[in-house]
Amino acid sequence: xxxxxxSSKNQIIIPREARKALGLKTGDKLLVVAYGNKIVVMEKPKxxxxxxxxxxxxxxxxxxxxxxxxxxx
Numbered sequence: 391x392x393x394x395x396x397s398s399k400n401q402i403i404i405p406r407e408a409r410k411a412l413g414l415k416t417g418d419k420l421l422v423v424a425y426g427n428k429i430v431v432m433e434k435p436k437x438x439x440x441x442x443x444x445x446x447x448x449x450x451x452x453x454x455x456x457x458x459x460x461x462x463x
Contacts, residue, residue, distance in 0.1 A: 404431065 392405035404414065412433055414420075419434035 392407055394402045394405060396402055404420075409415075414433065421432050421434050423430045423432070
């Protein structure tokens with residue numbers, strides 16, 4: 391864990407150990423997400439599709455999508 395200070399221009403410098411751990415360099419794009427009273431900073435993925443693949447814990451149960459689609463009618 392490292393400390394960062396918010397400047398008068400509302401900027402923060404990512405501490406060296408955090409940049410090193412993520413392999414960040416000048417010009418890299420980052421995502422900043424606020425969760426309640428926390429802020430998460432992460433490297434912007436090159437492909438969002440690949441970054442979120444598998445988040446749902448696998449595939450849907452057999453016939454699940456068919457049942458959902460049938461319920462729309």
